[in-house]
Amino acid sequence: MGSISLSHVKKSFGEVQIIPDISLDIKEGEFVVFVGPSGCGKSTLLRLIAGLEDTTSGTILLDGVDMTKAPPARRGLAMVFQSYALYPHMTVRDNIAFPLKMAKAPKEVIDQKVEYAARTLNLSSYLDRRPRALSGGQRQRVAIGRAIVREPKAFLFDEPLSNLDAALRVNMRLEITELHQQLKTTMIYVTHDQVEAMTMADRIVVLNAGRVEQFGSPLDLYKKPANRFVAGFIGSPRMNFVDGPEAARYNASSIGVRPEHFTLATSPAAGTWKGKVGVAEQLGSDTFLHVHVDGLGLMTIRTDGDQTFSHGDDVYLTPDPARIYRFDAAGLAL
Amino acid sequence: MARAASIQTRIGFTALAWGIALLLFAPILWTILTAFKTEAEAIASSPTFLPQQFTLENFGAVQDRSDYFKHAFNSIVVSLGSTLLGLAIGIPAAWAMAFAPTKRTKDVLMWMLSTKMMPAVGVLIPIYLIFRDLRLLDTLHGLTLIMTLINLPIIIWMLYTYFKEIPVDILEAARMDGAELYNEIVHVLVPMAVPGIASTLLLNVILAWNEAFWTITLTSGKAGTLTAFISSFSSPQGLFLAKLSAASLLAIAPILLMGWFSQKQLVRGLTFGAVK
Numbered sequence A: 001m002g003s004i005s006l007s008h009v010k011k012s013f014g015e016v017q018i019i020p021d022i023s024l025d026i027k028e029g030e031f032v033v034f035v036g037p038s039g040c041g042k043s044t045l046l047r048l049i050a051g052l053e054d055t056t057s058g059t060i061l062l063d064g065v066d067m068t069k070a071p072p073a074r075r076g077l078a079m080v081f082q083s084y085a086l087y088p089h090m091t092v093r094d095n096i097a098f099p100l101k102m103a104k105a106p107k108e109v110i111d112q113k114v115e116y117a118a119r120t121l122n123l124s125s126y127l128d129r130r131p132r133a134l135s136g137g138q139r140q141r142v143a144i145g146r147a148i149v150r151e152p153k154a155f156l157f158d159e160p161l162s163n164l165d166a167a168l169r170v171n172m173r174l175e176i177t178e179l180h181q182q183l184k185t186t187m188i189y190v191t192h193d194q195v196e197a198m199t200m201a202d203r204i205v206v207l208n209a210g211r212v213e214q215f216g217s218p219l220d221l222y223k224k225p226a227n228r229f230v231a232g233f234i235g236s237p238r239m240n241f242v243d244g245p246e247a248a249r250y251n252a253s254s255i256g257v258r259p260e261h262f263t264l265a266t267s268p269a270a271g272t273w274k275g276k277v278g279v280a281e282q283l284g285s286d287t288f289l290h291v292h293v294d295g296l297g298l299m300t301i302r303t304d305g306d307q308t309f310s311h312g313d314d315v316y317l318t319p320d321p322a323r324i325y326r327f328d329a330a331g332l333a334l
Numbered sequence B: 001m002a003r004a005a006s007i008q009t010r011i012g013f014t015a016l017a018w019g020i021a022l023l024l025f026a027p028i029l030w031t032i033l034t035a036f037k038t039e040a041e042a043i044a045s046s047p048t049f050l051p052q053q054f055t056l057e058n059f060g061a062v063q064d065r066s067d068y069f070k071h072a073f074n075s076i077v078v079s080l081g082s083t084l085l086g087l088a089i090g091i092p093a094a095w096a097m098a099f100a101p102t103k104r105t106k107d108v109l110m111w112m113l114s115t116k117m118m119p120a121v122g123v124l125i126p127i128y129l130i131f132r133d134l135r136l137l138d139t140l141h142g143l144t145l146i147m148t149l150i151n152l153p154i155i156i157w158m159l160y161t162y163f164k165e166i167p168v169d170i171l172e173a174a175r176m177d178g179a180e181l182y183n184e185i186v187h188v189l190v191p192m193a194v195p196g197i198a199s200t201l202l203l204n205v206i207l208a209w210n211e212a213f214w215t216i217t218l219t220s221g222k223a224g225t226l227t228a229f230i231s232s233f234s235s236p237q238g239l240f241l242a243k244l245s246a247a248s249l250l251a252i253a254p255i256l257l258m259g260w261f262s263q264k265q266l267v268r269g270l271t272f273g274a275v276k
């Protein structure tokens, strides 16, 4: 249970076409992440699946059943909102119980499921509080609790962690991943944080201007980006791109090298590209060097944290020849 | 300190506020005082401030001549009935306008408001004829209906503004949780909008209670409300000034008390702590 299949889904708001044409097959039990820059249509796509927006054309199948025109209440999906969207006038208990009440579950079943969800999510001692009296992380848990009690076909998350602080985000990320491993229910997770995408996803959908740029496993996207956009979007710090005559030497319109795929030398003998260190970001474990390369512009290089560099140092860079990505004039990978 | 320097100003403003309030209250105070005077004293050429001969006989006379309790009952039925009916229509209407707007929603809202700018006499003849032909003249349900229609634009406008404040996410969450439209409105929207709905209710009860034009023209004996009751005591000769005052006092007392007690309720707000 929980396969989701979109075919030729299109969405326009008035005259503006937000999603030109998307087809996607999400397998049962998969954890799929939608990533892409702000405004690319991630939330819109998720809301189309949820039924909160109507498709302009195309079909949406849930478990093989055409649900394109079904209202959200009938689709059997659960959603966790960025704003949590808890019911402010209800206690935590009633918030979590709400979907079960809507499904007309008997009272004992409701109580039992709410207790169970609260225990799983460490909310047992807050059941009689109102959402107002909870911290952001607790509210997020209530929102998740409300989603899991109804045993949906799939969970939809729209940037659920973006209102939390960094430490809590890491925790919740793990909790959601663990939840997925426990429940084995299909999850679609929208984020623009590519670390979340890489660490949580079975497969990632990279969206750009309402189009799917690539759909594949995190390592696929990292190792075999289909085009320049994906290459630039996946990986942190982002890939360095070079075009012009230097790219032509590799028979490409442009080439890309990830910051981690360079060897770095301080003597001219071993270097292909020469540059001067601009800023050195020393994180302890790694050092990120922002190097002004002669004739090629600014590049980011990752090196281990043991060497120290300072502004103005001369460095010589050699890209790992096996890991140079080549792109044609249209940006497609060669 | 800036605060200290403004103390005079503040005293000045306080005095001014009291002055204006007293000025506004003066006619009501005068009515109250006159209600307890004899008719002779009430029209005396050198008016007295406090009743010289304190009397309650005006109230008795008013009740004898024209049944106060029947009119009060009618007022309650019409004002509450029209407000509840108005809310029953207005809540779904305001939901649609606030959460499922179309290109024309703003126009519809403006159009509804524009009907309130039209003088009521403009439609007196058609409405009177319709009421006559439908046998609604001098009936409580007829009066309730017209009062609902008159106040519906205000009800919808008020609810619309309150609903606009409610984050749509929460309603969408309810939809995702399996709530059909009815449950979404009854279990989520309405409880969250309680303060707004309460103030809409109170204001409309007051408006309907005080409405005089339609109640006087569309009723005679049976369905008359308190405004019709008051008007039956006004006479050009001024012989009934004390009784008119007593009638007015009786008519406004319930609504004044209601306004007084519901002040806090009107002001109290629910904060939406669930949305960041």
Ligand SMILES: Nc1ncnc2c1ncn2[C@@H]1O[C@H](COP(=O)(O)OP(=O)(O)OP(=O)(O)O)[C@@H](O)[C@H]1O
Residues within 6 Å of the ligand: A013, A018, A036, A037, A038, A039, A040, A041, A042, A043, A044, A045, A192
């Ligand atoms: N109801 C709407 N009416 C008109 N345009 C809309 C509506 N909702 C979204 N859009 C537009 O659709 C585009 C995609 O929006 P969407 O919210 O899906 O982006 P997103 O990828 O989720 O971005 P973010 O990462 O900032 O959340 C945006 O340009 C937005 O302005």
Ligand SMILES: [Mg+2]
Residues within 6 Å of the ligand: A042, A043, A044
């Ligand atoms: Mg979004």
